[in-house]
Structure formats: structure tokens, C-alpha cells
Amino acid sequence: EQSEDMTVCRLILTEMDKHDDGWPFLKPVNFKQFPAYKKYIRQPMDFTTMKNKLRDNQYKTRGDFAADVRLIFNNCQTFNEDDSEVGRAGHNMRKFFEVRWKQLL
Numbered sequence: 828e829q830s831e832d833m834t835v836c837r838l839i840l841t842e843m844d845k846h847d848d849g850w851p852f853l854k855p856v857n858f859k860q861f862p863a864y865k866k867y868i869r870q871p872m873d874f875t876t877m878k879n880k881l882r883d884n885q886y887k888t889r890g891d892f893a894a895d896v897r898l899i900f901n902n903c904q905t906f907n908e909d910d911s912e913v914g915r916a917g918h919n920m921r922k923f924f925e926v927r928w929k930q931l932l
């Protein structure tokens with residue numbers, strides 16, 4: 828059911844927003860703080876942008892939603908060393924998402 832699908836998406840996004848390791852992904856990366864980011868990351872994404880897209884009904888399927896979540900963590904791996912605060916948070920949050928995503932299938 829379409830609306831139930833979006834309920835699951837909203838639930839997972841809320842859980843990721845509250846997760847201890849979610850802090851690097853709450854808001855768009857600041858290009859002033861990270862000038863190289865704009866050059867290397869073609870499609871930035873973050874939890875607040877996703878919340879707004881959900882609100883504006885911009886996700887038609889669960890797949891569309893999952894693609895944006897995976898974009899966040901793929902961008903994180905592209906820009907951050909695995910052995911860094913943000914890099915580790917990204918790996919932890921990706922794992923959290925994928926496990927939760929399957930549980931709520």
C-alpha cells in the first residue's frame with residue numbers, strides 16, 4: 828500500500844535522525860566548511876533534505892527513498908576515510924539502515 832510504504836520511510840528516517848551516529852548527516856554538508864565537497868560530490872543528500880522530500884511527496888516508491896539514503900552513505904565513503912569519525916559514522920548508519928530496511932520489508 829503506497830501510504831503504508833511512506834509511513835515506513837518516515838519511521839526509518841526518524842530513527843536515523845535520532846541515532847547517536849547520525850550527526851554528520853542531519854543537515855546538508857556546508858560548502859564553506861568543506862570547499863572540496865561541492866567539486867567532488869555531484870549529488871549531495873542529507874536527512875533534512877529527505878524529510879522535506881517526504882513532506883512534499885517526492886518519493887513515489889520505497890525504492891526511491893532507499894536510493895537517497897544510499898546516496899548519503901556512498902557520498903560519505905567517497906569523501907571520508909574509513910578510519911575517520913565521519914567515515915565510521917557512515918558505515919555504522921548504513922548498516923543500521925539496511926538491517927532496519929529488511930526488518931520492515
Ligand SMILES: Cc1ncccc1N[C@H]1CCCS(=O)(=O)C1
Nearest residue numbers: 850851852856861903906907913
Ligand atoms: C557527511 C559529511 N561528509 C563530508 C564532510 C562532512 C560531513 N558532515 C559534516 C556535517 C556537519 C558537522 S561536521 O562538519 O562535523 C561533519
